[in-house]
Structures are given as C-alpha cells and as structure tokens.
Amino acid sequence: MRALHKLLSISDFEREAKRRLPKAIFEYVRGGTEDEVALVGNRAVFDQLVFRARGLRNVSARSQSVTVLGQTYASPFGFAPTGVNAIVCHDCDSKLAREAAGSQLPYIISGASNVAIESLVKLAPHCWYQGYFPGDRTRIGNIADRLDAAGVKTIVVTIDTCVGANRENNQRNDFTIPFQLTSKLIGSGLMHPRWLLEVFAKTMFSTGTPRFVNMYETMGPSITENTTDGFRAGRDRLSWEDLKWLRDRWSGQLLVKGVMHPQDAELAAATGMDALIVSNHGGRQLDGAIAPLQALPDVVRSVPKTLPVLIDGGFRRGTDVLKAIALGAKLIFMGRPQLYGAAVAGTEGIAKVVDILRTEIDRDLALLGCKDLTEVTPDLLSVRGAPRLEQV
Numbered sequence: 001m002r003a004l005h006k007l008l009s010i011s012d013f014e015r016e017a018k019r020r021l022p023k024a025i026f027e028y029v030r031g032g033t034e035d036e037v038a039l040v041g042n043r044a045v046f047d048q049l050v051f052r053a054r055g056l057r058n059v060s061a062r063s064q065s066v067t068v069l070g071q072t073y074a075s076p077f078g079f080a081p082t083g084v085n086a087i088v089c090h091d092c093d094s095k096l097a098r099e100a101a102g103s104q105l106p107y108i109i110s111g112a113s114n115v116a117i118e119s120l121v122k123l124a125p126h127c128w129y130q131g132y133f134p135g136d137r138t139r140i141g142n143i144a145d146r147l148d149a150a151g152v153k154t155i156v157v158t159i160d161t162c163v164g165a166n167r168e169n170n171q172r173n174d175f176t177i178p179f180q181l182t183s184k185l186i187g188s189g190l191m192h193p194r195w196l197l198e199v200f201a202k203t204m205f206s207t208g209t210p211r212f213v214n215m216y217e218t219m220g221p222s223i224t225e226n227t228t229d230g231f232r233a234g235r236d237r238l239s240w241e242d243l244k245w246l247r248d249r250w251s252g253q254l255l256v257k258g259v260m261h262p263q264d265a266e267l268a269a270a271t272g273m274d275a276l277i278v279s280n281h282g283g284r285q286l287d288g289a290i291a292p293l294q295a296l297p298d299v300v301r302s303v304p305k306t307l308p309v310l311i312d313g314g315f316r317r318g319t320d321v322l323k324a325i326a327l328g329a330k331l332i333f334m335g336r337p338q339l340y341g342a343a344v345a346g347t348e349g350i351a352k353v354v355d356i357l358r359t360e361i362d363r364d365l366a367l368l369g370c371k372d373l374t375e376v377t378p379d380l381l382s383v384r385g386a387p388r389l390e391q392v
C-alpha cells in the first residue's frame, strides 16, 4: 500500500481504494445509476460556484464547530448512512462509529448496516439511525421500539428509495444484493489477495456471512439470502401519513433524508420533522436528479429558519463544504469518502480522510476571511462566468 502520508486528498483515497478492492465492490461504492448523470452532476455543480473571499479580517482564532439539534460537533461534516459496509473493510461499521465519536462528528447508522445497533450505540452514543421503512406501521413501530430500547434518539427516514435503483454497473460486475458468488466475483477476489485475507477471510472467520442486522426489530437475513418477501417489500407504500403516525409515536428526533423538492421540504416541516437532509442518495437512485447543492437554496427558502437543513452528495473538499454552509446548510454528510478511507487502511484510513477534510476546512475558512461558520455567508459566493459588460 502506498504510505498513508502520500494520500493527500479524497480523490487520492478513491484511486487507492480502486487498487485495493475487487472491481465489483469498488464499483458498488463508487457507482451511480443508469448513465450516472446525477452522480456526475453532484460534483460538477460545485465548479459553478466561485468564492469572493475577504481579506485582512484577523482570522487567527478559528473554529469550525457547529451545534445542530442540541449537539455540538467539532466539524460541520459527518458520515452518511452506507449499507453493506462489511464488504469494504472488516468490522467497518464499528470503525466508523469509533472514529465519528472520537472526532466528534455526526454519524448515521444505515438500516442496511452489518453490526448490531446495540453495539454501535455503545461506540457512538450520539449516533442516528437511518431507516428503510416499509409502509407497514407494525414493522415501523417494532424497529422504533428496538431503537428506543437501544438508546438511539434520532431516526432518519430515507424517502428516495421506494423501489430498488437501476444500477447497471453492479449488474455488469455480477454484484447483486442478495450477494451471489459467481466465477467472475471469485476471480476478481483472487486478484486482490489482501482484500481476500483482511476483509473476506477475517469476516467469515469472526462473524460469518454479514447480515442485515438492523433492518428490522430482529436479526435480518444474511446478505446472500433471498428472503421470501424480498427485503425491499412494501417500501413503495410508505407515505407522509406514515411519517405523521411515526411523528406522533416517536418522542425522539425525526428527520427525512432525500428531500429534493421544495414542496416536500414544506411537507417535512408540516409533518413535524426536526430537520431534513437534501440528498439524491449520492446519484444512486433516480438518474438525472438535480444536484443537492442546486436544490439547496429552494429547500432552505421553503422551511422555517429554525428547521435545520442538512445535505449530502458529492462533497469531497473543504471548499465544497463551505459552499453549502454559505447557502444555508447546517451539516454536510459524506458517503463514499470514509469508505475509501476504510478500504485503504481501516481505522487509520478513515481518520486520515477526516483529518484531510478538517484541515481543508480550517485553511479555507482562513482564506475566505472567516473565523467561524457563522461568517460563511452567501455574499462570499458568486456564479462562475465571464464578467458582465455593464460591470466594466
């Protein structure tokens, strides 16, 4: 492995993760859907915004900490929920939980994660849980009871996954959930002996085939099992009425993830959500979806100022994070960067990814002329383009 100190950016980690992981697994993490228009758009939108930095503002005492939903975080970014992490790195969910807690970052456990919530809460007491809920109130109620018993205080309901996405890249690489071993996958695994030993063998010998342990109230099926009702069954029936029902029943914090339309933002506010996450699932659901950063201003305008608007999708640089803060986002989540860190060097890799982003944000704050995040305001942004002639 290239020494960690030589990996300077998140894209360096992505390149290194590509070398380390079997193709099907790397592509599962990296990929989007269909023509990957949404995936590419998520990154491209950042280049449309440029900074108008201020100077000479004495930025010697800087802080990037932020308080959201009653919790103070050391940085304005955190780990988005990602499922099936066990195939990226041994005990990946626990490593993410530890790093998030140690670095005081927000962290959302995926409903498709592979380490039991009850263990993860012990590692990261302030973690949130993301649910892939079916339109079945008994099942939603049961998982809510389990979360309550485990001490989870915040539920995030993903709303952009009512049906499975068309991930053609996964099909081309023989990657399916339920996971099936094919000769192509075995061949690809054999070409990555380190992954075979450090991830596959270590996982199989310690805990066996990874399971969807947090999807429902009981231990879910293994990632290779084809369940009778299909684990996505009933998600296409979930509605705002179900969320209203859950709101009345759940006394903790409740968020929705995957809001892209201002009217859904209004509905989220009217349904009593504590916050919402602008997201297109990292370009992994509806292809051609608007980039979250482009959707952000309309969403922010549609909800009361007191309702925190959070965002994810394509964030890879400190400058990306600060652009979203300037447009009104309170927290930024990332999905792939920490998985690339985990794939490259486990705990140390995740920590290095966090360190890179944190260092970039600190430097960029200074270069923008800001001491803290409250000073990162929309007037520091401009749209890229040629100067208008009437300005001359």
Ligand SMILES: Cc1cc2nc3c(=O)[nH]c(=O)nc-3n(C[C@H](O)[C@H](O)[C@H](O)COP(=O)(O)O)c2cc1C
Pocket (backbone or CB within 6 Å): 028, 029, 030, 042, 080, 081, 082, 083, 110, 111, 112, 113, 130, 158, 257, 279, 280, 281, 282, 283, 284, 312, 313, 314, 315, 333, 334, 335, 336, 337, 339
């Ligand atoms: C490998 C992978 C697995 C994911 N699994 C989930 C999941 O279980 N639940 C969910 O709500 N979003 C899931 N997402 C979407 C992320 O939460 C997040 O919206 C997205 O990754 C943000 O984009 P980014 O990867 O460009 O940062 C997943 C994303 C990736 C890359």
